[in-house]
Amino acid sequence: MKSRMAYPYIVWLSMFIVLPLLLILYYGLTAVDGSFTLDNFQRFIDPIYLRVLWRSVELALLSTAICLVLGYPMAMIIAKTEIKRRNLMVLLFILPMWMNFLLRTYAWMTLLGRNGVINNILGWAGLPELNLLYNASAVVLGMVYNFLPFMVLPIYTVLSKMDQSYIEAAKDLGANNRKVFWKVIFPLSLPGVISGVTMVFMPAVSTFVIPRLLGGGQLMLIGNLVEQQFSYVGDWNFGSAISIVMMLFILISMALMTRFDKEQQGGVGLW
Amino acid sequence: MVKKWIERSYSGLIFVFLYAPILVLIIFSFNESRTRGNWGGFTLHWYADLFRDRQILSAFYYTLSIGVISAVVSTIVGTFAAVGIYNMRYLGQKTILNLNYLPVLNPDIVTGVALMTLFIFFNFRLGFLTLLLAHITFCIPYVILAVLPKLRQLDKNLAEAAMDLGAKPFYAFRKVVLPEITPGIITGALIAFTLSIDDFVISFFTTGSGVTNISITVFSMARRGVNPMINALSTIMFTTVLLLLLWINYRTNKEKEEDEDEKELQMYNVLGTAGDTLSDDDRV
Numbered sequence: 001m002k003s004r005m006a007y008p009y010i011v012w013l014s015m016f017i018v019l020p021l022l023l024i025l026y027y028g029l030t031a032v033d034g035s036f037t038l039d040n041f042q043r044f045i046d047p048i049y050l051r052v053l054w055r056s057v058e059l060a061l062l063s064t065a066i067c068l069v070l071g072y073p074m075a076m077i078i079a080k081t082e083i084k085r086r087n088l089m090v091l092l093f094i095l096p097m098w099m100n101f102l103l104r105t106y107a108w109m110t111l112l113g114r115n116g117v118i119n120n121i122l123g124w125a126g127l128p129e130l131n132l133l134y135n136a137s138a139v140v141l142g143m144v145y146n147f148l149p150f151m152v153l154p155i156y157t158v159l160s161k162m163d164q165s166y167i168e169a170a171k172d173l174g175a176n177n178r179k180v181f182w183k184v185i186f187p188l189s190l191p192g193v194i195s196g197v198t199m200v201f202m203p204a205v206s207t208f209v210i211p212r213l214l215g216g217g218q219l220m221l222i223g224n225l226v227e228q229q230f231s232y233v234g235d236w237n238f239g240s241a242i243s244i245v246m247m248l249f250i251l252i253s254m255a256l257m258t259r260f261d262k263e264q265q266g267g268v269g270l271w
Numbered sequence: 272m273v274k275k276w277i278e279r280s281y282s283g284l285i286f287v288f289l290y291a292p293i294l295v296l297i298i299f300s301f302n303e304s305r306t307r308g309n310w311g312g313f314t315l316h317w318y319a320d321l322f323r324d325r326q327i328l329s330a331f332y333y334t335l336s337i338g339v340i341s342a343v344v345s346t347i348v349g350t351f352a353a354v355g356i357y358n359m360r361y362l363g364q365k366t367i368l369n370l371n372y373l374p375v376l377n378p379d380i381v382t383g384v385a386l387m388t389l390f391i392f393f394n395f396r397l398g399f400l401t402l403l404l405a406h407i408t409f410c411i412p413y414v415i416l417a418v419l420p421k422l423r424q425l426d427k428n429l430a431e432a433a434m435d436l437g438a439k440p441f442y443a444f445r446k447v448v449l450p451e452i453t454p455g456i457i458t459g460a461l462i463a464f465t466l467s468i469d470d471f472v473i474s475f476f477t478t479g480s481g482v483t484n485i486s487i488t489v490f491s492m493a494r495r496g497v498n499p500m501i502n503a504l505s506t507i508m509f510t511t512v513l514l515l516l517l518w519i520n521y522r523t524n525k526e527k528e529e530d531e532d533e534k535e536l537q538m539y540n541v542l543g544t545a546g547d548t549l550s551d552d553d554r555v
Contacts, residue, residue: 006355016408020385107292206378
């Protein structure tokens, strides 16, 4: 009987979550005159757009890999620290996540710019000025900076809950540190790694702010393509088609990740 | 010993990486010189400019009012929804919860353009109202995810006992259930408020007619290059978020004393804001 209390939200959900997505689907599958067509998706197969898609995936994968390499040791260090300092370290990782995303990205403009702090320091040291801003490396740097906490926190959570007796058992049985890591710790931490990878990759592949501010607009990623179609070109049909591709891509990889995660734990997949 | 030293310096470096840009930003908000790299002496005049800038003041006003209204509305709708969902049968519960995850998992840009399409399709003028509707829409799911675990911890017999003793269902809800789930509701409201004042992507697509929030203003200013006024603005926002977070953390710690461990996981889940995955415990 109390399930009726959810009815207002069900109405809201249908109007503002389900209906908009159906509209996107409708626009993606129709031409400007409203007739059914697959042209919008066909247009996306053009090499120009596929290159954009590939570049987004490439940069997002690179940032994810860097986050994993930087983040895993950090998560291990936090998990080993004694409880009081550990909470502080976790808080320090959460804090930047709560700071406005744009400001965090903008902060790098002050550092990397032509008159920026780094170039000034180089200038004092008598070194030549570098072109740090407005290129692909700046974009990757921005992604790593923004999303590193998303990698560290889930891995840390898994590591801190890990049963230490497995590690002791492996050591008792004569495994050295390297072996303990690769055969025990890493496999057991996979669920954390998987959610970390998901949480970094997903926002990285769909962002349009980072390439716009740090890439200077010359570097077009798939998010910029969507933004451009809706804000400047006004081609909703093509924009919708790209959005659908992006959404499916993300939901499917998410489903695969969850399934993999579940299988690891020997459970049944949800999706 | 060497190992410990390596660990210390590694975490030190990571924290420098995380905080140096923010620190530089804050320091340069007090910099007299307009060319950012050089230190031209201490000044507060970027702050003074900030409070004289009409555009920024109006953005500030919109950010706050949208944040407060959407936090209040989404908390009310979300709390009722959570109670309803909790009492639903398995299939309905699973369907609604999966739909509820859509805005959480979908890239912001897709949610943004989808809502924009909806508003324009139905001839809504993009502006304050559409911005507000969009914010409420992406806040409710997080409120539900904050309240639902509290309901699961609740002893089902409590409400029934109250009703056996003659309380009407609504009275039992108000007197027995509500006090138990209040911590979840407050956490949900704080998350909704913070998400709302922090949002850029969805706001960018769903606003118009001169209504902008702080993030949009920063974006349009930053696109034209570095501007010391943004640094001043960042400093203010960073301090605000810091205070808010300390408060949330204080609250969660207080609760943690009551129900130890479980809370911790949940906290990260709700704290990871952008396109995050939530732990499987929360899924039905």
